[in-house]
Amino acid sequence: MATNGLSFDGRRVLLSDVARLAGVAISSASAALNDRPGVSEDTRARVRAVAEGLGYVASLSAKSLSSKRAFAVGLVIHRDAEVLEADPFFGAYIAGVERAAAARGHAVVLQIAEDDAEEVRRYEELAATHRVDGVLINETMDPDPRIQLVQGLGLAAVSVNAGPDCPFPNVSQDSGPGVAEIVEHLIALGHRDIGHVSGPPGYTHTHRREDVWRSTLALAGLRPGPLFRGHFTYEAGRHAADAWLGLDTRPTAVVCVTDLCAIGFMLRLQEAGVTIPGEISVAGFDGIAMGTYVQPGLTTFRGTPRRLGEAMVTLLLDSLDRPDETVPDVVLPSGRLVLRASTGPPAS
Secondary structure, three states: OOEOOEOOOOOEOOHHHHHHHHOOOHHHHHHHHOOOOOOOHHHHHHHHHHHHHHOOOOOHHHHHHHHOOOOEEEEEEEOOHHHHHHOHHHHHHHHHHHHHHHHOOOEEEEEEEOOHHHHHHHHHHHHHHOOOOEEEEOOOEOOOHHHHHHHHHOOEEEEEOOOOOOOOOEEEOOOHHHHHHHHHHHHHHOOOOEEEEOOOOOEHHHHHHHHHHHHHHHHOOOOOOOEEOOOOOHHHHHHHHHHHHOOOOOOOEEEEOOHHHHHHHHHHHHHOOOOOOOOOEEEOOEOOHHHHOOOOOOEEEEOOHHHHHHHHHHHHHHHHHOOOOOOOOEEOOOOEEEOOOOOOOOOO
């Protein structure tokens, strides 16, 4: 027998070793291990038992040739490398992607694009080289030029929070309920002037969070406070804080589009001598671990980026494995509100 995929003489265990010990032809062993017809269930079970005992690991290139599949999924992330390095959300999301892909015997081809032209090239290269079976379209925009691009390239895909006209299977995780809970929490504390630091225009979740901020205030009979156009980054939070400092009438609470943005907002105000939550309450969104380390701790809505990544890969591979079926879209719960010391009643 062998351990860790190595035979007693130290070489890698081959399919021929499995076939010989199982007493079948190499073609039959391959059919048994790759779920192809042509062998009985007893033979299939015997071959798999031998392969497991030997620690046999199938050659990905051989599987690809026999099945015409790459056994890989593509993920193109449009972010500046320095921004990506600072944002823990994507670490959890990518971990979910990799975990789900590995569980199904697939690799992840990760590409980082720092501008629109490079993002287009990345998708074109993935399609031209046949390196992946499909791609994950994360952070959907409205409208999203990637959808037409990917469809034209003939790539299978899964989107997230896409509109009803998107031709691909979709995973939905609505951030609206989370924003509503944050705003309702601030209103319950007594705040009547609540601002918002938004994300960049064009992104679906930027629009969604801004719309829910406005509508939740309207339902309470309140007018929206100032809107600070920003980004998902720490630096955007600092810029928004400078804008807040320059106002004659300042909102007593601000909802930031991400935790990273909220942390930048808080730290800049603290540098200027502003007390939190004494002079302003601050809330974020995402629930990254960094929010527990700042002082005061950051009130936030904790999402599930790892689960989002897992769901997208699972939906993509399910749709590829069942091409003749309509695989239903996936709807994930939003997450939960986490209350910490960065929010409190407004100063009297």
